[in-house]
Amino acid sequence: MNPFAINNSDFQFLLDSVGETVTIDNVEQKAIINNAKIGDYEEKYIYTLSNIQRGNLILHNGKNYIIVSDVTEGKLYKKALMCHCNYTIVVEGQKVCEIVSYNVFGEPIEECHTTESISVPVIVDKYAFKVDDPAPIRVPDKQIIVTMQENETNKSKFTVNTKFDVMGQTWKVVDVDLTRKGLLILTCELGI
Numbered sequence: 001m002n003p004f005a006i007n008n009s010d011f012q013f014l015l016d017s018v019g020e021t022v023t024i025d026n027v028e029q030k031a032i033i034n035n036a037k038i039g040d041y042e043e044k045y046i047y048t049l050s051n052i053q054r055g056n057l058i059l060h061n062g063k064n065y066i067i068v069s070d071v072t073e074g075k076l077y078k079k080a081l082m083c084h085c086n087y088t089i090v091v092e093g094q095k096v097c098e099i100v101s102y103n104v105f106g107e108p109i110e111e112c113h114t115t116e117s118i119s120v121p122v123i124v125d126k127y128a129f130k131v132d133d134p135a136p137i138r139v140p141d142k143q144i145i146v147t148m149q150e151n152e153t154n155k156s157k158f159t160v161n162t163k164f165d166v167m168g169q170t171w172k173v174v175d176v177d178l179t180r181k182g183l184l185i186l187t188c189e190l191g192i
Contacts, residue, residue, distance in 0.1 A: 043081055054071065069081035093116050170191060
């Protein structure tokens with residue numbers, strides 16, 4: 001028997017004692033958060049009994065993070081690497097009109113409204129960072145890599161040729177990468 005083995009009640013005790021309340025995709029959960037290696041990115045490890053997966057949006061100490069790694073699932077807890085979202089892209093609401101009826105002359109009567117603006121926390125970098133590789137790849141000048149949570153809203157709002165403002169400049173999506181389940185990774189070019 002391993003005297004240093006930890007069981008489920010021991011980990012629950014740790015969560016209750018030193019764990020913090022974080023928000024995982026808008027749901028409050030208990031987790032233990034600690035710093036990862038010191039580097040160019042603000043990365044932290046999250047340990048929790050809750051179900052987590054790559055792409056989850058975590059709110060911790062007033063900052064947004066995205067889980068960027070696979071989740072290691074031990075017998076007791078889940079562990080993953082999360083990276084700080086260094087920018088927020090605001091997608092302005094759009095005017096939407098619907099035909100609600102027709103007048104006596106057969107002309108359509110439209111009702112228009114503006115959809116809500118949304119704020120999307122993202123990781124913006126001029127490097128294609130890799131979680132498992134200490135040497136990030138530099139992207140060409142006038143390009144950035146934008147990593148965000150993969151969800152239906154983001155997939156519909158950020159398609160090839162979509163333009164958005166970040167860092168005081170307008171960027172155009174030239175590639176959408178969905179190869180890392182849970183993450184939407186955009187390659188964007190400046191001022192096209």
